Amino acid sequence: MTGTQPHTAPRPVVRPRRLRRTAPLRRLVAETRVSPADLVLPMFVKEGIAEPVPVPSMPGVLQHTRDSSRKAAREAVEAGVGGLMLFAVPERKDPVGLAATDPDGILNAAVADLVAEVGDAATVMADLCLDEFTDHGHCGVVADDGTVDNDATLERYGRMAVALAEAGTHVVGPSGMMDGQVAAVRAALDASGHTGVAVLAYAAKYASSFYGPFRDAVDSSLTGDRRTYQMDPANGAEAMREVRLDVAEGADAVMVKPAMAYLDIVRRAADAVDVPVAAYQVSGEYAMVEAAAARGWIDRGRAVAETLTAIRRAGASIILTYWAEEAARGLL
Known part of the structure; x- marks a missing residue:
C-alpha cells in the first residue's frame, strides 16, 4: 500500500469527566461545601415603625420592627443559620451617636430581644459602629476640622461594646x-x-462602591465618603497588616468586606492567621444578582449558590449574606 495512513489520536486513559457524569457523583467529590451553620444573616431593626419596611434597593430585605425581628430570627435559626448580625436604625441621631450607648437604645434593645428569642441556638452578633447613630453619618466622632477623630472614637467604641455586652450579645x-x-x-x-x-x-x-444599598437599609446620613479610614481597593499587603494587627490586639475572628471582589484578600487572610476568617457578601453584591435575575439574565438560585461556594472556597469559614436563610433552606 502507498500513501499516508489516517492518523488515529490515542484514546485518553485519564478522564476527569468520569467524576462529573451525574449529580450524585459531583456531590460526592465536591471539594468545597457550604453548611447552613457557616452562614450569618444580617438584620436591620428600625425604631418607630409599626410594620416592617422593605428596602427598595434590596428586594426581599426588610427594616424590621422589634417584633418582626424576633420572628425573622426564629425562622432563620430554625432553618439552621449559624448566626445573626444586628444593625439598628434609630429615630434620633446626634454628633456622637448617643443612642449607640443608651441601654434602652434600639440596637441594645434588639440584641436583648434576639438573645431572649433564640437563646444559645444561634450566635447573636451586633455591629459596633457609630455610622447609623450619627447625624453626619461617619463611623466616629467628627473633629472641628471635619476629620474623624480616631482616639475620641475609640472611647465611644469602648462604651458601645460594654452596652452591647450588657444587652447579651455573644x-x-x-x-x-x-x-x-x-x-x-x-x-x-x-x-x-x-x-x-x-x-x-x-x-x-474597603471603601467600596458596593455598599450603596446598605445605606438605604440604615437610612444613612452620610455626606462625603469614608476613604480616610476605610481601605483603598488597590491595596492587598495593607490588608494583611490590618488583619495581623487585629489578631495581635485580641480579635477572635477577622472579616474581609466586601467578599466577591476581594476573594484574593479572603484567601490571603486565611493563609496568614490562625483565627476564623469571615467574609461579608454586601448589599451591592446581593442587589446585582437580584437585579440580573429579575431580568432573566441569570439563573438566580445557581448564582446565589455559586457565589457562596466561591467565598467558602477562597477560605472564609463564616459568610455574612442576606441569602442566609434561603440558602440554608434549600440552595445548598
Whole structure:
C-alpha cells in the first residue's frame, strides 16, 4: 500500500469527566461545601415603625420592627443559620451617636430581644459602629476640622461594646476601621467583666462602591465618603497588616468586606492567621444578582449558590449574606 495512513489520536486513559457524569457523583467529590451553620444573616431593626419596611434597593430585605425581628430570627435559626448580625436604625441621631450607648437604645434593645428569642441556638452578633447613630453619618466622632477623630472614637467604641455586652450579645463586630479599635473594645469588655464576649473584627473593610444599598437599609446620613479610614481597593499587603494587627490586639475572628471582589484578600487572610476568617457578601453584591435575575439574565438560585461556594472556597469559614436563610433552606 502507498500513501499516508489516517492518523488515529490515542484514546485518553485519564478522564476527569468520569467524576462529573451525574449529580450524585459531583456531590460526592465536591471539594468545597457550604453548611447552613457557616452562614450569618444580617438584620436591620428600625425604631418607630409599626410594620416592617422593605428596602427598595434590596428586594426581599426588610427594616424590621422589634417584633418582626424576633420572628425573622426564629425562622432563620430554625432553618439552621449559624448566626445573626444586628444593625439598628434609630429615630434620633446626634454628633456622637448617643443612642449607640443608651441601654434602652434600639440596637441594645434588639440584641436583648434576639438573645431572649433564640437563646444559645444561634450566635447573636451586633455591629459596633457609630455610622447609623450619627447625624453626619461617619463611623466616629467628627473633629472641628471635619476629620474623624480616631482616639475620641475609640472611647465611644469602648462604651458601645460594654452596652452591647450588657444587652447579651455573644459577639461584637467593630466595623469602623479606626486604628486600635480592637484593642480598645477588648480592653473595655475585659475591664467590665465581659471576658466571654468575642470580637469579630472588620479587619479589611474597603471603601467600596458596593455598599450603596446598605445605606438605604440604615437610612444613612452620610455626606462625603469614608476613604480616610476605610481601605483603598488597590491595596492587598495593607490588608494583611490590618488583619495581623487585629489578631495581635485580641480579635477572635477577622472579616474581609466586601467578599466577591476581594476573594484574593479572603484567601490571603486565611493563609496568614490562625483565627476564623469571615467574609461579608454586601448589599451591592446581593442587589446585582437580584437585579440580573429579575431580568432573566441569570439563573438566580445557581448564582446565589455559586457565589457562596466561591467565598467558602477562597477560605472564609463564616459568610455574612442576606441569602442566609434561603440558602440554608434549600440552595445548598
